[in-house]
Amino acid sequence: MTPDLGTEAAERAERAAAPGYVPRRTLPLRVEAVRQLRRRRTLVVGLLLAALPALVAIAFAVGGAPDDSESPLLEAATASGPNFAAVCLYLSSGFLLVVPVALFCGDTVAAEAGWSSLRYLLAAPVPRWRLLTAKLLVALGFSALAMVLLPLAALGVGTAAYGWGELRLPTGGALPAGESVLRLGIALAAIFVGQLVTAALAFWLSTVTDAPLGAVGGAIGLTIVGSILDAITALGDWRQLIPAHWLYAWLDALQRDVEWNGMVRGGAVSLTYALVLVALAYRHFARRDIVS
Amino acid sequence: MRIRWPKTTRRAWAGLAALALVVGAGTVGLAVADDQPPVHRTDRVLTMPESPDSDTTVEIDTSYFVAEGEAPRPAVLLGHGFGGSKEDTREQAERLAADGYAVLTWSARGFGASTGRIGLNDPDREVADVSRLIDWLAERPEVTRDGPGDPRVGLAGASYGGAIALLAAGHDQRVDAIAPAITYWDLSDALFPNGVFKQLWAGILFTTGAADPGVGAPPEATAEDPGCGRFTEELCALYQRVAVAGEPDPEALAVLREHSPVAVGDRIDVPTLILQGQHDSLFPLDQADAMAEALRANGAQVSVEWLWAGHDGGISEAERTDARIVDWFDRHLGDDPSVGTGPPFRVTRITGFDTTNGDTLLAGASGAAYPGLLGEPETLELAGEPQTFVNPPGGAPAAVSTVPGLGGLTGLGGLGVSPAIDFPGQYARFDSLPLTEPLRVTGAPTVRLRVASDTGAAVLFGKLYDVAPDGESQSLPAQLVAPLRVDDLDDGRVITFQLPAVDYPFEAGHRLRLVVSSTDIGYASPAGIARYTVALDDPTLTLPTAPDIATAPAALDWWVWALPLTALAVAAALLLTRKRGGRTTSHDPALAEVPLTITGLTKRYARNSERYAVRDLSLRVERGQVLGLLGPNGAGKTTTLRMLMGLITPDTGEIRIFGHRVGPGAPVLSRVGAFVEGAGFLPHLTGRANLELYWRATGRPAADAHLEEALEIADLGTALERRVRTYSQGMRQRLAIAQAMLGLPELLILDEPTNGLDPPQIRAMREVMIRYAAEGRTVIVSSHLLAEVEQTCTHLVVMDGGRLVASGPVAEIVGSGDTVLVSTAEPATDAWLKTIRQVPGVGAATRTEAGVLVRLDAIGPERLVAAAVEAGIPVSGLVPHRRLEDAFLTLIGGA
Numbered sequence A: 001m002t003p004d005l006g007t008e009a010a011e012r013a014e015r016a017a018a019p020g021y022v023p024r025r026t027l028p029l030r031v032e033a034v035r036q037l038r039r040r041r042t043l044v045v046g047l048l049l050a051a052l053p054a055l056v057a058i059a060f061a062v063g064g065a066p067d068d069s070e071s072p073l074l075e076a077a078t079a080s081g082p083n084f085a086a087v088c089l090y091l092s093s094g095f096l097l098v099v100p101v102a103l104f105c106g107d108t109v110a111a112e113a114g115w116s117s118l119r120y121l122l123a124a125p126v127p128r129w130r131l132l133t134a135k136l137l138v139a140l141g142f143s144a145l146a147m148v149l150l151p152l153a154a155l156g157v158g159t160a161a162y163g164w165g166e167l168r169l170p171t172g173g174a175l176p177a178g179e180s181v182l183r184l185g186i187a188l189a190a191i192f193v194g195q196l197v198t199a200a201l202a203f204w205l206s207t208v209t210d211a212p213l214g215a216v217g218g219a220i221g222l223t224i225v226g227s228i229l230d231a232i233t234a235l236g237d238w239r240q241l242i243p244a245h246w247l248y249a250w251l252d253a254l255q256r257d258v259e260w261n262g263m264v265r266g267g268a269v270s271l272t273y274a275l276v277l278v279a280l281a282y283r284h285f286a287r288r289d290i291v292s
Numbered sequence B: 001m002r003i004r005w006p007k008t009t010r011r012a013w014a015g016l017a018a019l020a021l022v023v024g025a026g027t028v029g030l031a032v033a034d035d036q037p038p039v040h041r042t043d044r045v046l047t048m049p050e051s052p053d054s055d056t057t058v059e060i061d062t063s064y065f066v067a068e069g070e071a072p073r074p075a076v077l078l079g080h081g082f083g084g085s086k087e088d089t090r091e092q093a094e095r096l097a098a099d100g101y102a103v104l105t106w107s108a109r110g111f112g113a114s115t116g117r118i119g120l121n122d123p124d125r126e127v128a129d130v131s132r133l134i135d136w137l138a139e140r141p142e143v144t145r146d147g148p149g150d151p152r153v154g155l156a157g158a159s160y161g162g163a164i165a166l167l168a169a170g171h172d173q174r175v176d177a178i179a180p181a182i183t184y185w186d187l188s189d190a191l192f193p194n195g196v197f198k199q200l201w202a203g204i205l206f207t208t209g210a211a212d213p214g215v216g217a218p219p220e221a222t223a224e225d226p227g228c229g230r231f232t233e234e235l236c237a238l239y240q241r242v243a244v245a246g247e248p249d250p251e252a253l254a255v256l257r258e259h260s261p262v263a264v265g266d267r268i269d270v271p272t273l274i275l276q277g278q279h280d281s282l283f284p285l286d287q288a289d290a291m292a293e294a295l296r297a298n299g300a301q302v303s304v305e306w307l308w309a310g311h312d313g314g315i316s317e318a319e320r321t322d323a324r325i326v327d328w329f330d331r332h333l334g335d336d337p338s339v340g341t342g343p344p345f346r347v348t349r350i351t352g353f354d355t356t357n358g359d360t361l362l363a364g365a366s367g368a369a370y371p372g373l374l375g376e377p378e379t380l381e382l383a384g385e386p387q388t389f390v391n392p393p394g395g396a397p398a399a400v401s402t403v404p405g406l407g408g409l410t411g412l413g414g415l416g417v418s419p420a421i422d423f424p425g426q427y428a429r430f431d432s433l434p435l436t437e438p439l440r441v442t443g444a445p446t447v448r449l450r451v452a453s454d455t456g457a458a459v460l461f462g463k464l465y466d467v468a469p470d471g472e473s474q475s476l477p478a479q480l481v482a483p484l485r486v487d488d489l490d491d492g493r494v495i496t497f498q499l500p501a502v503d504y505p506f507e508a509g510h511r512l513r514l515v516v517s518s519t520d521i522g523y524a525s526p527a528g529i530a531r532y533t534v535a536l537d538d539p540t541l542t543l544p545t546a547p548d549i550a551t552a553p554a555a556l557d558w559w560v561w562a563l564p565l566t567a568l569a570v571a572a573a574l575l576l577t578r579k580r581g582g583r584t585t586s587h588d589p590a591l592a593e594v595p596l597t598i599t600g601l602t603k604r605y606a607r608n609s610e611r612y613a614v615r616d617l618s619l620r621v622e623r624g625q626v627l628g629l630l631g632p633n634g635a636g637k638t639t640t641l642r643m644l645m646g647l648i649t650p651d652t653g654e655i656r657i658f659g660h661r662v663g664p665g666a667p668v669l670s671r672v673g674a675f676v677e678g679a680g681f682l683p684h685l686t687g688r689a690n691l692e693l694y695w696r697a698t699g700r701p702a703a704d705a706h707l708e709e710a711l712e713i714a715d716l717g718t719a720l721e722r723r724v725r726t727y728s729q730g731m732r733q734r735l736a737i738a739q740a741m742l743g744l745p746e747l748l749i750l751d752e753p754t755n756g757l758d759p760p761q762i763r764a765m766r767e768v769m770i771r772y773a774a775e776g777r778t779v780i781v782s783s784h785l786l787a788e789v790e791q792t793c794t795h796l797v798v799m800d801g802g803r804l805v806a807s808g809p810v811a812e813i814v815g816s817g818d819t820v821l822v823s824t825a826e827p828a829t830d831a832w833l834k835t836i837r838q839v840p841g842v843g844a845a846t847r848t849e850a851g852v853l854v855r856l857d858a859i860g861p862e863r864l865v866a867a868a869v870e871a872g873i874p875v876s877g878l879v880p881h882r883r884l885e886d887a888f889l890t891l892i893g894g895a
Helices: A007-017 A029-037 A040-063 A081-093 A098-114 A117-123 A128-162 A177-194 A196-208 A212-230 A233-241 A249-254 A260-287 B086-098 B126-138 B160-171 B187-191 B199-211 B219-223 B233-245 B250-258 B285-297 B318-332 B558-576 B637-644 B667-671 B687-698 B707-714 B717-721 B729-741 B759-774 B786-792 B810-814 B830-838 B861-870 B883-894
Strands: B026-030 B039-049 B057-067 B075-079 B102-106 B145-147 B153-158 B175-181 B272-279 B302-309 B345-353 B360-367 B376-383 B387-391 B427-432 B439-443 B446-453 B458-467 B482-486 B493-498 B502-506 B511-517 B530-545 B596-605 B608-621 B626-630 B652-657 B672-675 B747-751 B778-782 B795-800 B803-809 B818-824 B842-847 B852-856 B875-880
Touching: A029 A128, A029 B687, A040 A081, A040 A098, A040 A128, A081 A128, A081 A177, A081 A249, A098 A117, A098 A128, A098 A196, A098 A212, A117 A128, A117 B672, A117 B687, A128 A177, A128 A196, A128 A260, A177 A196, A177 A249, A177 A260, A196 A212, A196 A260, A212 A233, A233 A260, A249 A260, A260 B558, B039 B086, B039 B126, B057 B086, B057 B126, B075 B086, B075 B126, B075 B160, B086 B102, B086 B318, B102 B126, B126 B153, B126 B160, B153 B160, B153 B318, B160 B175, B160 B272, B175 B318, B187 B250, B187 B285, B199 B233, B233 B250, B272 B285, B272 B318, B285 B302, B302 B318, B345 B502, B376 B511, B427 B530, B446 B458, B458 B502, B458 B530, B482 B493, B511 B530, B596 B637, B608 B637, B608 B652, B608 B795, B608 B803, B626 B637, B626 B759, B626 B786, B637 B652, B637 B672, B637 B747, B637 B778, B652 B667, B667 B672, B672 B729, B687 B707, B687 B717, B687 B729, B707 B729, B729 B747, B729 B759, B747 B759, B759 B778, B759 B786, B778 B786, B795 B810, B795 B883, B803 B810, B818 B861, B830 B842, B830 B852, B830 B861, B852 B861, B861 B875
Parallel strands: B075 B102, B075 B153, B153 B175, B175 B272, B272 B302, B302 B345, B626 B778, B626 B795, B672 B747, B747 B778
Antiparallel strands: B026 B039, B039 B057, B057 B102, B345 B360, B376 B427, B376 B530, B387 B427, B387 B530, B427 B511, B439 B502, B439 B530, B446 B493, B446 B530, B458 B482, B458 B511, B596 B608, B596 B652, B795 B803, B818 B852, B818 B875, B842 B852
16 A cells, blocks of 8 residues: 555556546547437437427418517517527527427436446546536537527528518517627527526436436426426515526517626526536536446 | 695795694504614694785695604605695605604695695795795704704605795795705796697696595585686686687796796705606606706706606606605705715616516616706708698697606607607608617707798697608607797798707617607697698707716626625535545555455445445456456445446445556556446447447547457447447347457456357357456456356356455365265255265265255265265266356355
8 A cells, every 4th residue: 555646646657557548538528429419319309499490480371470469579570580580589498498408418427327338438437527527518518509509490491481681679679680690699698598507407417317307307397397486476586596587588688778687697596506506416426336 | 647736935934823733633653664763653734824914724734754763853844746645755754754854744735635725836825835834843852953943854746746845945945955856947838838838738737636626625615616626716717718728828927937946946056856757748858957957056956867757657766766865865954974965967768678577677877967958969960851731720630749648658668669640741751861870869959940831820849750770660759749839930930949858869770750740639739720831941950969978887686796606616615525536546566567456345335334235355366367256146246346447436445456546537447348237338329339439438549449359359240330229138248348348458347248148159258258368468257157157267256245255266266176966866865965974085065956966075976876875875866067156156055
């Protein structure tokens, strides 16, 4: 038995211990992305999100454009490509966009455990923190891509169907088409930050359970339960602590002047939970006995 | 709709004796808030002379609010709006009282429970009443006094109540600070702006005073002219006269001016907080502008706020303005220099909506100076030919801008959702080019027009629309319209038309549209038909701006940054306090050539600390060995292998591979290839892709993989290009062993490697393992197939119940003797067993299902058979038995 060596000596010893092995080269993001990309669920989610705008457009064509004086955003759905994209985002941000995030982040570690491939990766060895980091980043990247895919498809479908034009704002007035794309980008960024809490919860559950569905379902449940709680107005300001309270804060990006306050507050709430949950995931996974 | 106004009396000191006849008094304790002192309310009816020299009296209903405590405090009088009563200001009074003021509210003459006639803040009546209220306050022991009979007193109120504040400050020098809100400076100008009768508003006001007799009907109610209600006869006659005429007469204007703060405009010099509404077609911003200018000329300290809401409705900011009023009084009545009174000018702007609750978001823009209505002028060219339009006979249909009473609906006017209607043929319009950049107008735009009329006179209404880039949808900022009466038009005239004062952002790409119309629903226009011709005398539209007025960034709640920071700290704490040991750097050079040493390894089942999965296991594996790991289910083999792979952390003890201690992710694990408890592949990828991606995941050079050699062992042929999902158990098994062999690890761990393989593959696998170890590498095999282990392994480790039972070379464990299975015609009895054991040269005898297992140490089988037959045991057969299985069973049985 020898005492632990100093850092430098330790690194030298590590290199000697394992020729050709460098911890930071293990599980590169590209490899993890390829591993996840060819999964059927990835393709299904992608297709669904890409096809949804076309379905909505067909629905408008068959059933007529929405005539809903309650929601000026919906009413202007067929005004232009950007308007159509905004409506598609509105229709899907409450739930549909939550699903890919929960799926990509909740499934990532648990599925690996389910396939038994987790133990081979860890014995390769991929350091645990590195495995988590690669998986989290790739899952977040996939989530972001899924979120971008929908409005992009909607922009394409909407422009083809209704033409390229200015974005009529739900609060009155309009934005030039170029500016409106930027605004949709801001909205997307806000949605993404707002979903970090879903991602982090799913990710944490993914490290706790070996059942992918449990992790995904749990994370989606957060939005459902949150939305229900948020409907209880008696909770007052406490509702601000419910992540689902800010589900539609991104609409503030579609005002004449971007109203940052709601998005920033929602983002702060989401980020708060996300930081703690991700830390829990790392803490748990670092100490966990892998028995799958 | 409540509108508020008061009235004046000059004899501040007079009538003290006639005053405070307390008719009724009641004291009510009010719990305002838990942390605030309780506020007591006392209701009194004070009797006052009807007019300075009159014998008749009126009864003024008052409420006096004061919090507990002895300390002297300033007093505040709160006036109510037109049509209201003292009840309207009760909440504000309670808050002020709790903040340390003696607060007196009262119902003005003709309103609430007070008697008397409405004098529209007559200086001899309503205003004189206020002076008497101040006299009364001067008698209160808890009220601070500046001198004998001179209490420290401020006045606040909205509309009618705001005007009485201004009037009292002008008429009674004892007033020390005021905060009038949405009120008038000159009533004649407010009701007859530029000589045009604001008939709809005037009618509503008059009806409010005439029709609502209030709570306590005056005794002479029966004698009252039903058309005049509680108005004084003078005012009633005045209204009826101008309403019929549709235009003012000099006498009416004089009376209204006399009743307005402007009459004492040169005498108001107390600190004044002016709050005026942007959405107010009754008392527009120009009333506040005149007020501010006059007071400033008197040397008064003036702050101006343009609120969002006015008499036309809009979003209330009462909570904020009430707080500012308290600050204003704290500073100017309480002489508390630490209290800030806010910016000299503040304008409320809408920044958008809160999508989470639908609230409109207001933000304040403020500046160090009040910019006035003309601000810093920007100019914009208008275009349009001279246009002729008509004034319709009877003035109908009338264009629509604001409809009083529908005020609440127009609250969103700033966002362009309210309709404004102009009728074709009744207006001229002049458009600008689209704006190249956004332009915020703060103040009253002006334009020079040439106007002609075939009747020699004209009543015109000017509006400045915001036109969207589509050229169609237009919105009218604040829904305001500016009326103008021009005479002597026979030959046409050039006029300067001042449009409504607004604070409005015109977006880039939008046009501005000047519309001059002949009618507006809120105003009286000539009944006779007329033709007006309007042209731009100068195409320049002058637009006042206030670039120094900046919107303060909306303050973020403290938790917006505090929450994530706290979370970051929590996250850091969670990560830093975790048990270290993920990476161990301990290295024992003496063991550098020893593939595996295990010392004192113990692992308990987490849930049950009394049950051991592995207990005090120690062993050592040398290079070139093929080590068989044997043991029944639950012996701890798999747990040991998992600890060996760094998947499970031992409770105590350690594992060293080539001298490096193994922990989760220990780098030395890269020299170990493992196949434990079945294959682990991504089912959606092909076999080849799985192996390639696995190797890339190890981060090691591709050349080190020796992929082709591994694939040869897997022997999958073209199935390699199929998805793993389609593989049979055996194919997965082989692929997994190939994966374990990737990189030709120095230590290869195979758990049940021949499960699911057919006999030829089993033999091939056996050869692979033997060959592999022959090259100086080390193989650890765990298996249930004892024959396999026996034929493959050089060394053995036998485990049972988590403990090491035996370890060493196969031959050593198995022993040197032969083992035979003696089968008997009948099941073996204990006696036979005993007999066999007693045969000299027999090492051991164990009963099994098939017969008796006998280890022969020193004799041959023939001697055993002879001895058995001799003892009368019906031996039916004797076969050599596999030695390992025997040893294994013997060892387990003895454990």
